[in-house]
Amino acid sequence: MQKQIRRRGRPKTAAVRQPTGIQALSRALDVLEALAAHDGLTLTELAGHLGQSTATMHRVLSTLDERRYVEIDPRRQTWFVGPETFRLGSSFMRNTNIVERSRSVMRDLMSRTGETSNLGIERDGEVLFISQVETHETIRAFFPPGTKSPLHASGIGKALLSSHDDAAIEAFIASASFTVFTDKTLSNAGALRDAVARTRQCGYALDDEERTAGMRCVAASILNVHGEPLAGISVSGPTSRMPDPKIREIGGLVSEAAREISMRLGASDASGGRTFVGSCPAIT
Numbered sequence: 001m002q003k004q005i006r007r008r009g010r011p012k013t014a015a016v017r018q019p020t021g022i023q024a025l026s027r028a029l030d031v032l033e034a035l036a037a038h039d040g041l042t043l044t045e046l047a048g049h050l051g052q053s054t055a056t057m058h059r060v061l062s063t064l065d066e067r068r069y070v071e072i073d074p075r076r077q078t079w080f081v082g083p084e085t086f087r088l089g090s091s092f093m094r095n096t097n098i099v100e101r102s103r104s105v106m107r108d109l110m111s112r113t114g115e116t117s118n119l120g121i122e123r124d125g126e127v128l129f130i131s132q133v134e135t136h137e138t139i140r141a142f143f144p145p146g147t148k149s150p151l152h153a154s155g156i157g158k159a160l161l162s163s164h165d166d167a168a169i170e171a172f173i174a175s176a177s178f179t180v181f182t183d184k185t186l187s188n189a190g191a192l193r194d195a196v197a198r199t200r201q202c203g204y205a206l207d208d209e210e211r212t213a214g215m216r217c218v219a220a221s222i223l224n225v226h227g228e229p230l231a232g233i234s235v236s237g238p239t240s241r242m243p244d245p246k247i248r249e250i251g252g253l254v255s256e257a258a259r260e261i262s263m264r265l266g267a268s269d270a271s272g273g274r275t276f277v278g279s280c281p282a283i284t
Contacts, residue, residue, distance in 0.1 A: 024060075027050075027052070027056070027060050028060050028063070028064060030050055031046065031050070031057065031060050031061065031064065031070070032064070032069065032070070032081060032085065034046060034049055034050060035070060035079055035080055035081045036081050036085075036146060040073065040076060040078030040079065040080050041078060041079055042077055042078050042079070043057055043058060043061070043077075043079070046061075046079060061079060064082070065082070067084060068082045068083055068084040069081065069082050069084045069085055070082045071083075089145070089146070097265070098119070098121075098130075098222070098230065098231050098261070098265065099119065099130060099131045101261060101264045101265060102119050102131065102222075102231075102233065102261050102264075103131065103133075105233070105257050105260050105261050105264075106118075106119060106131065106132075106133040106233065106257070107133050108257070109133075109233070109235060109253060109254065109257045110133045110134070110135055110235070112253055113235045113237075113250055113253055113254075114135060114137065114237075114241070115135050115137075115140075115141070115235040115236060115237035115241065115242065115250075116132060116133065116134050116135045116140050116141045116142070116143075116235065116236050116237060117132065117133040117233065117234070117235050117257075118131070118132050118141075118143050118156065118217075118219075118233070118234045118235070118236060119131040119132070119231060119232070119233055120143075120149075120154070120156040120157075120231060120232050120234070121230070121231045121232075122151070122157075122160050122229070122231075123148075125150070125151060125172065125175070125176070126148045126149060126150055126151060126157075127148065127149045127150075127151060127154045127156045127157045127160070127232070128146070128147075128148055129143040129144070129145055129146070129147045129148070129149070129156075130145050130231075131145060132144065132145065135237065137237070137241070139238050140237065141212075141215055141217070141236030141237055141238075143236070149211055150176075150177075150179055151172065151176075152176055152178055152179075152185075152186050152192050153179070153181055153185050153186065153207070153210045153211045154207055154210075154211060154217070154219075155205045155206060155207035155217035155218060155219030155232075155234045155236070156205070156217075156219040156221075156231075156232030156233070156234050157205075157232075158192075158195050158196065158199055158205035158206075158207070158219070159199060159204065159205040159219040159220050159221040159229075159232045159234075159258075160221050160229045160231075160232050161192075161196055161199075162195075162196045162199035162200050162205060162221070163221040163223065163228075163229035164229060169193075169196060173189045173192060173193075176189075176192070178192075181210065181211050181212070182209055182210060182211070182212070182213045184208055184209045184210045184213075185210045185211070186210060198280070198281065201280060201281065202248075202251060202280035202281075203220065203251065203255045203280070204218055204219060204220045204251035204252075204254050204255050204280075205218070205219045205220070206218055206219075206247060206251075207219070207234075207236075209239065214238055214239055215236060215237065215238055215239065216236065216237065216238070216239050216242040216247075217234050217235070217236040218234060218235055218236075218242070218247060218250045218251050218254050219232050219233065219234035219254060220232065220233060220234075220251075220254045220255045220257070220258035220259075221258060222258050222261045222262050222265070223258075223262040223265075223267045224262075224265060224266070224267060225265065225266035225267055227267060230262075230265065231261075232258070233254060233257050233258050233261065234254060235250060235253075235254055248280055251280065
């Protein structure tokens with residue numbers, strides 16, 4: 001009789017009674033979020049990261065594996081999110097409709113600027129990047145779909161904030177933690193208010209090495225049919241290819257792209273102040 005082989009990456013302990021209700025669902029979501037945030041985790045690493053036993057994590061992974069929401073690399077013995085998570089994400093993309101309408105504009109923007117074009121939306125006080133067209137340059141900005149960034153430290157985030165009314169901006173400021181990433185990150189309410197004012201005057205927002213040292217991002221907001229901020233589009237690249245003299249030119253191209261997408265989505269007046277790029281103050 002052939003000896004049964006236990007698949008690696010699974011604990012030796014016997015099955016334990018499974019949690020029920022919301023607790024089980026919460027643990028499954030914790031697992032998916034942890035795997036999505038890492039380039040593969042072993043069973044032991046996942047258990048340690050979430051503060052759970054390997055037996056508990058194995059039960060969750062087994063259930064998700066059966067439904068193809070996770071999968072294991074048998075050679076490395078690491079777990080990853082599975083193909084079903086992509087299917088759900090794709091459904092979200094289809095529902096927003098903005099990715100499809102933006103794609104050709106993003107490709108054109110990348111071609112005209114030579115830098116990576118990004119598309120992001122606001123979710124729970126952060127920018128959620130949902131699409132990207134990469135430059136052909138070796139050194140490039142990389143924000144794959146699903147990446148998040150705080151509003152105060154993102155070009156798209158500041159563009160979206162600037163398209164809200166002052167009351168909404170103050171409400172955000174009141175709850176913002178102003179996490180610092182570099183020595184140029186906006187770290188207080190006054191600095192963010194100044195950035196909002198500059199964005200409104202220029203028609204585009206600038207992330208000047210505020211999230212990642214050596215990288216710049218120029219962004220503008222995309223408006224919906226009611227003239228409200230729906231998403232943001234940007235180009236990102238190294239400061240060496242985006243020096244001060246080029247920022248205004250790139251800002252005009254990004255603003256033009258944002259207006260084009262807004263019109264495709266039904267906005268009747270999608271300028272949002274972005275026609276006043278020439279009045280933008282010099283970068284200091």
